Amino acid sequence: MQFSDRILNTPSSFIREILKVTAAQDVISFAGGLPNPISFPIDALRESADRAITENGSSIFQYATTEGYLPLREYIAARYKKRHGLDFEPGDILITTGSQQALDLIGKVLLNKGDGVVIEEPGYLGAIQAFCLYEPTFVPVTLDEDGLDLEQLEFALQHQNVKLIYTVPNFQNPTGRTYSKGKRSAIYELLSQHDVALIEDDPYGELRFQGESLPYIGTGRLENSILFGTFSKTVSPGMRLGFLITKNKQLMKHLVTAKQGSDLHTNIFAQCVIHEYLTHNAYEEHIRTIIALYKEQAAAMLDAMQMYFPPSVSYTKPDGGMFIWVTLQSGQSALELFPKAMEQKVAFVPGDPFYASKRNVNSMRLNYTNATSDVIQEGIKRLGKIL
């Protein structure tokens, strides 16, 4: 059998390989990206499923519209109005099978082979993997502490055939960094002079445990702006429910066609259950519970790092989200360190898969949302021994 060029050049998920190694019970794993199960409102979802069936009957098991369940899209629009003052209509919103599908659909409708895609360096590996299938030229732009490096971004826009810029402006994966207000404005100014699509992928935006919420870079004001959102971090990742928002009608039309070809529509039963949950429960309070936990867990990890890591090692201090990014001494390879960590029964993700091409980088991603403070402290202590 002969395979396509695109699949032969697409990396399989490095993290999923790591997770197999770290599945042993006595390993403390900071490698995953799993929300804490506290974020799944199990009993409320059970009641919501029951009520959704009673209220909708057979229609929630039948084929449904590609665009998504209208009441859910109305709910999403109303929430952005309330939280961000943004004016979206249900027609601006496409329900996707997780944000991962939104990445795939954008690849389908925008990318010809060789088109330039600006990605944050380091950047979200799921985006690198999804776009890779459309054979673009990746244009990595350094992610500084306050956002994309402006000079590099400007150079890329002037000299490369850039179609698309992919950003995670809040508590980025893998670094936990958040774009500053000033950097957001500067990027907006720059992009308003270019015909390029901007994705703001915002899976963690709701999970801010300190500092003030910041306006989006382009959402609601750039014509070619695309916002991704998801219920994976606040209700359930297993249900695979995300959404994409854009006011560009032509883009939306093409995305709907691409989604028809990809899976016809997103699970309508799941859409109804989540809508039922959102409209009959104290969702905001539920989010506050998650935030309080993650704040405590992040603090536990940072405190332990302060205590057990040598001064040569630096790390980010996130204001929200799920990750901390650790930078080792220059020249040290986190990948080579991994077997030593496994001997100590502690796991992390070496930085390599967050780069489109760099290898043996001196950085690693740590997740703090899926362990207790005690376990976090013990894991960081073990890790400190080998740094």
Place this chain on the structure above:
Amino acid sequence: MQFSDRILNTPSSFIREILKVTAAQDVISFAGGLPNPISFPIDALRESADRAITENGSSIFQYATTEGYLPLREYIAARYKKRHGLDFEPGDILITTGSQQALDLIGKVLLNKGDGVVIEEPGYLGAIQAFCLYEPTFVPVTLDEDGLDLEQLEFALQHQNVKLIYTVPNFQNPTGRTYSKGKRSAIYELLSQHDVALIEDDPYGELRFQGESLPYIGTGRLENSILFGTFSKTVSPGMRLGFLITKNKQLMKHLVTAKQGSDLHTNIFAQCVIHEYLTHNAYEEHIRTIIALYKEQAAAMLDAMQMYFPPSVSYTKPDGGMFIWVTLQSGQSALELFPKAMEQKVAFVPGDPFYASKRNVNSMRLNYTNATSDVIQEGIKRLGKIL
């Protein structure tokens, strides 16, 4: 915004446009492809959802494996063993977000731009749409009453760069035709001499209401064979649960990578609910209920056509599935007939979208599964007036 070449060349769903026109209450529509709601075991699914949550707890709301829920894959393997004597292991099975996603994944891993894809003519429009996004060269081969035209298929294999053959061997969409035993053998013999992938898409195979079940063309014996199955026609299409089976390990590895990039994994809650349903209810009896209904509905439509259609019009007589294919006098355009049908308040799908390039064809697809026998008779009577 500049869009990709692939999306500019992909048709949006013709049928979804038609469905908007035919949504009026007093229109008798044979245009859809909807299973009868009798096929959704609503109360059993409600109980299954409740039990799945009780038994699995938070894990069914968490991220899950790309390959799919292991007990569901074991169930599928056991069922093929029992029904067809085929030896599959769970590792040969990938759970997909509906069969539509299986089409997309195959496009991703096999097709380079310009590669040849043999499709049945007429063929399933969802496959044409899905593959179109990977910019292949479609090689239509006539679908005769007993299956693909052998001479045309052989010519295509010898002269075109064919990577992939897409078939629906049982009660095909749109024609309702079934490949004969002899034709299946002949195609198998031919393909065993070529390095080409064969898809057997079998969404309707369980819904046979007359004649004997036939062995697959290549499944279980051709190395590059791929079988698609789904729960959409026997449990719920809205849940978007299908599966792909192949014994080609290299292919499976690439498909898993492609699925990671596309949606990470299929809704695990839905997988557990359906598995719970399948293992705690009389599934075979449920299928027999659907079959009995569809048999009656197909007979009602064929009887009415015998009574109301002029002798110049011919049509298929399916042994199962959901569709009848009607051929008008040569030169007549079903598309041009459509407005006249709407005046009579009856709807069908003109044949055009089932062809990769032919237009104004003299054929149409009728669905009989979603109306009572009385309504079917009245609709065919109305249609007969304008033929």
